Amino acid sequence: MIRIKDIAKLANVSTATISYVLNDSGSVSLETRNKVLKVVADLNYKPNNIAKSLKLKKTNTIGVIVEDITVFNSPEIVDGINDYANTENQSIILTNMRLFKHTGQNFLYQPDSHVEYAQRAMKELMSKQVDGIIYVGIHTRELTNLFNNLQIPIVYTYCYANDQPDLSVNYDDEFGAYDATKYLIDRGHEKIALISGPIDSDPTRLRFNGYYKAIMEHQLIFEPNDIKTGNWEFDSGFTLAKELLQVAKPATAILAMNDLMASGAIHACAELGLSVPRDVSIIGFDNREFSGHLTPALTTMDLPLHELGTQSMSTLLALINKDELPHNPIKPRCKLIERDSVASVSK
Amino acid sequence: MIRIKDIAKLANVSTATISYVLNDSGSVSLETRNKVLKVVADLNYKPNNIAKSLKLKKTNTIGVIVEDITVFNSPEIVDGINDYANTENQSIILTNMRLFKHTGQNFLYQPDSHVEYAQRAMKELMSKQVDGIIYVGIHTRELTNLFNNLQIPIVYTYCYANDQPDLSVNYDDEFGAYDATKYLIDRGHEKIALISGPIDSDPTRLRFNGYYKAIMEHQLIFEPNDIKTGNWEFDSGFTLAKELLQVAKPATAILAMNDLMASGAIHACAELGLSVPRDVSIIGFDNREFSGHLTPALTTMDLPLHELGTQSMSTLLALINKDELPHNPIKPRCKLIERDSVASVSK
DNA sequence: CTGAAAGCGCTTACAG
DNA sequence: CTGAAAGCGCTTACAG
DSSP states (O other): OOOHHHHHHHHTSOHHHHHHHHHTOSOOOHHHHHHHHHHHHHHTOOOOHHHHHHHHTOOOEEEEEESOTTSTTHHHHHHHHHHHHHHTTOEEEEEEOOHHHHHGGGGGGOHHHHHHHHHHHHHHHHHTTOSEEEEEOSSOOBOTTSSSSOOSOEEEESSBOTTOGGGEEOOOHHHHHHHHHHHHHHTTOOOEEEEEOOTTOHHHHHHHHHHHHHHHHTTOOOOGGGEEEOOSSHHHHHHHHHHHHSSSSOOSEEEESSHHHHHHHHHHHHHHTOOTTTTOEEEEEEOOGGGGGSSSOOEEEEOOHHHHHHHHHHHHHHHHTTOOOOSSOOOOOOEEEOOSSOOOOOO | OOOHHHHHHHHTSOHHHHHHHHHTOSOOOHHHHHHHHHHHHHHTOOOOHHHHHHHHTOOOEEEEEESOTTSTTHHHHHHHHHHHHHHTTOEEEEEEOOHHHHHGGGGGGOHHHHHHHHHHHHHHHHHTTOSEEEEEOSSOOBOTTSSSSOOSOEEEESSBOTTOGGGEEOOOHHHHHHHHHHHHHHTTOOOEEEEEOOTTOHHHHHHHHHHHHHHHHTTOOOOGGGEEEOOSSHHHHHHHHHHHHSSSSOOSEEEESSHHHHHHHHHHHHHHTOOTTTTOEEEEEEOOGGGGGSSSOOEEEEOOHHHHHHHHHHHHHHHHTTOOOOSSOOOOOOEEEOOSSOOOOOO
């Protein structure tokens, strides 16, 4: 391992000078500068950033706490974080809480072990002196008080903390559901059923708002019987779609609040001998990879995950540099992916 | 930020003593030990590992270079790395080359930019003084000479370097294909077609070997016309399955070398009016998430990705600690996932 | 059992 | 334009 001191000796200058040329700081004559650079190249010198960080009290390293890297939303968000980090020369320390692997579907109801994992992760990152933290959730939900008296900037994404709303980066759930519903309405559907997530979930409420707004705005009839509450899983989509469809005058379209339930709905139609989209149109949410492989390929809302990552990173960097934060930042928008599960209604 | 020096002053001992109790090294009387611990707790002291690393020339941090975190194999491998790292108190610096995003399907043929990204990643990790590196590929292929004169331990997974075969961790491709083929044979299939990847791909060759071995071992007839060379994409599975099936005496089963091509084959059957699995059985490879959502749900080989991660990590740590490496380590095995796309042949 | 001191590889305010 | 020196927060060989 070759040090600045070795360069200094060979180049016959002080270590200060080496540092100046390496960092383009101070003023160094062209001659000594070239001399130093030559020795640096000859010895294939690689700076030790750990020493630099200790001195400067800045690591240019961001801690990323991800609740579970194997859950579908995480890799794209991390990719966005990396994308932005590369342009800003920031490194990423990744801690993966493996929440879903540890607790399965129950992760929402295991606050104790959750807190323990989170604080362990935080402790590790603090000891590594990261300049800030991005916390990546696996479900949009309230996480205030997960960490007590933070001593370091943090931004949340795919989840949020009420005590720092400007530091939570999430996409526009309501607008996404509004758009999906409107897409159906534009194709002549007037009776649009909804398979929702659990009531105590934020995305459920927001997506319901979007749905309701589109229905009202187009003077359609809001029919409570066409709203069914599911649990995000395939089976609930399957069961609820059947209930929805086996009535006297069924809806002509179903908006499922995620792709898993939409898939259940598609399979329910197959079982009922109904053709999608000829007899009933189905639209999902999330644009999971599998959604394009369903039969028929599912029309669904794509989540702006990559953008969540870049926006988290830019927000965090602004925090770290004490730049002014945009006050009401625009929430990234979902994008409709048109495939084969929606048809116009024939009048 | 509170330092060891602050603790020392309040506890009326030297900084050396603080260090001893914090690290359980040296010998400290119970009395002073408790006194120190109390001050540490009172001040909520958090050690600065960057300073420790500088002194010890060891960071307990592993650099993970992943070619693309958004490609399906990567998250599970990283999860395995994290899993093992947690038990060994290692941190992970993640650099994501975003290879697929940068170059798309052509990543195999863009060696120049690949080398550039890789060396930039390596440089970043070296400057952070990581103790070792795990390189996670997105396609099993030869990567010798990607890095010139390495000064740090590295292990490759989901790819390999010929100059250090013991440091490349990959699953047993051949055995996986053998198992899949045998599964079909056990169900009475005697004419089994194969949709392969490109010939210049290592997994193609290894999987072909496994297929061939199972055919020979069971004294079936090897029929070259039943072997078609695809390109891993849906379309090639679709096209080739049609060719395979529209002959006088078609195979009763198709082994596709990945799930994407298997999906294409399923769709080809639908178009030909053939029922899967009644008329033809289809088996895939990879166990991609979508494979369970196909109609019918695809029987396929699951890749031991998590294990690839843990084994990479244990190998790397052995390297770093200069422990002896197992000489011919067992390759992690694929596991057959039985779903609905394979039936027994009726005699 | 405890402490004084050197040193890990950098940066920078200051003096010349 | 250049260098001597202090200091970032730790650890540890050594002396007592």
